Amino acid sequence: MTLLKPSDRRERLEKIVTAWWRWYAALGALGCAAYFVVPTTVWGQSVFVLVGASAVAATVVGTRMHRPRNRSAWLAIAMGTALWVIGDIVYEWIHITQGSVPYPSPADAIYLVGYPVYGFGLFLLARHKWRPSERGHVANSAIIMVAFGLLTWVFAVQPSLGGGGISGTAGLVDVAYPAMDIFLLGLLAHFVGSRQWRTLSYRLLTVAVALLVVTDTVNNFAIVSDSSSDRSVFDVGWIMSYVLIGVAALHPSMRRITNPNIESDAHLMASFTTPTVVVLTAATLTAPIVMFIEVVRDEPIAQWGWAVLLCALALVVLVMLRITDLLRLLHTQTVQLRAVADTDHLTGLANLRALEHRLWGNAGESTLLTVDIDRFKEINDTFGRGLGDQVLVVV
Structure with missing residues (x-):
């Protein structure tokens, strides 16, 4: 029997651990295919729950295995995912035992609790120590959230409420789901603007959140059937989101996702990249575009007018804040460039x-x-x- 040196044992263990995320990704893709291939709905939903449970287990295992500095963030993500899996189990149990699922059901309550828990984990993962430049990314997220919230309210939530106000538990749930998606979308915008984007684990987690938001939005706009007996192709968004969460947690780069210590001006400049400016411009134009569409459709202004007015006011305030940040950044850079131009690089x-x-x-x-x-x-x-x-x- 040959005894391995501690360094050799550590290297072999790291190779085994490194391969785990690839195996899990392959098994997750197989689970996504099996969800649509199995003959009965019960088996399909069982596969769905199994993939979700595996994502929770992978997140916990990856956290214990890689020991990242922000361990509490990953555990919160695992807890939020676990709540969604429990919601899936409760939903299917009600469907099997009662034949149909009332709306809202106990599963909806569990789903809605999972969103803030999951979002809190994302916030801990993306947050920086607060500095004046940090408010730029927060303002960007707020602009996107306001624009998306206006679209969701006018074209999804309000029609589902029949043009009336929020009444009863069902009306509250109809509003709560889009609100949670808006919350995740704001965090997603903060994710993409972060310097931590370089790590593969961070990008995988970002794609997982994007898939979740897109699939939820499609469901909110009533494109996908609400019946659990209908395995729609759009369900792949939810199941793939589970898989990507597990892969992100098992990938070795997750231990390098830490709060970067970067210069304030560099952080502020990162919130003014060309893709960010394009997205923010499109978000700012949301209010007049919605107004134009509703006027062309001859919809009663009493139903949508106040929403457009409030969102337009919020967007104006947020855009003024961003313009102020940009002017301050240009002034700071002008002073710095003038100092560099008038200073000898060797002696100072x-x-x-x-x-x-x-x-x-x-x-x-x-x-x-x-x-x-x-x-x-x-x-x-x-x-x-x-x-x-x-x-x-x-x-």
């Missing part, structure tokens, strides 16, 4: 350009004192330019 003193500005910009008399270092060329030739530069700095 004023350079020839700064000297010219002082001489020609001074209306009074100026005095210039020149200092020469004797035998400086011999220092460079004998000891090299590196030591010569050090002599210049010391002098």
